[in-house]
Amino acid sequence: MESSRDPAAFREFEHTGWETASRGYDQHFARLTRQTVPALLAAARVAKGKRVLDVCTGPGMLARAAVEREAQVVGLDFSGKVIKIARRNAPDAEFLEGDAQALPFDADSFDAVVCGYGIIHVPNPEAALCEMHRVLKPGGYLAASVWQSPAPTNGFGLLFGAVKIHGNLDVPLPHGPDFFQFSEPEKLRTAFEECGFADVAVAGVDQIWEVAAPLGMITAILEGGVRARGLLLAQTEEVQGAISATVANGIVQFRSADGTYRVPMPALVGSGRK
């Protein structure tokens, strides 16, 4: 698995990014990533009475849904600002500040672990996945989601396609692992197996990001994204304008009868048993 070549700087970039984007993420991205919640909870076998850890909890949508299934839930995130929002959204879960790569729990502590779009944000995803394996009880399941690869028919394809046409993907940001390194089913499966998981399964989840205007996706990324936002802001103003215009043009194909734009944002959910 690829890791950051500059883990301290990349972690700092991510941490500052999430402290800045916490409200925007809750406002724009949460209504998209909430669509992955049922698949993640089912794949991790979250049920009444189970002790569940939600790693990289963000606004706490997985934690909240697990509480609604009468599980005992702990959510973990490295951003204090994010944790405040999670506590408000999921008052019956417990939340802790901590790093996904060094989980502050004993081995064999949880019946289930879930991680929504977290492993694509840490400097060392292998450390994070192996930590999730360590804290699971034998027989417990991990379920983790990532985005599917960019394609002309999905939102990330439009965005990265436009950056390739007008701008530069190789910008002077702290080096992070490839954002899409787990975005093919075989790659996600291999990552789980490398950390010792058995019965590994990978499933696609079709999701739709509904935006009110052609520029809605760019606004959401600028207000609630971290890595994609950094990539956009590292371009010149002129290039940013050209990228926005190309993305907005591309989004017109997803216009629905009610006048909103329904952008496909498919995910993968990987799961495995300790």
Ligand SMILES: C[S@@+](CC[C@H](N)C(=O)[O-])C[C@H]1O[C@@H](n2cnc3c(N)ncnc32)[C@H](O)[C@@H]1O
């Ligand atoms: C893309 S958001 C995912 C939020 C939520 N799980 C979801 O499914 O929408 C990633 C979250 O991971 C957190 N995060 C990033 N790096 C982390 C790290 N090294 N340790 C703990 N949390 C981290 C961020 O603060 C952010 O809240």
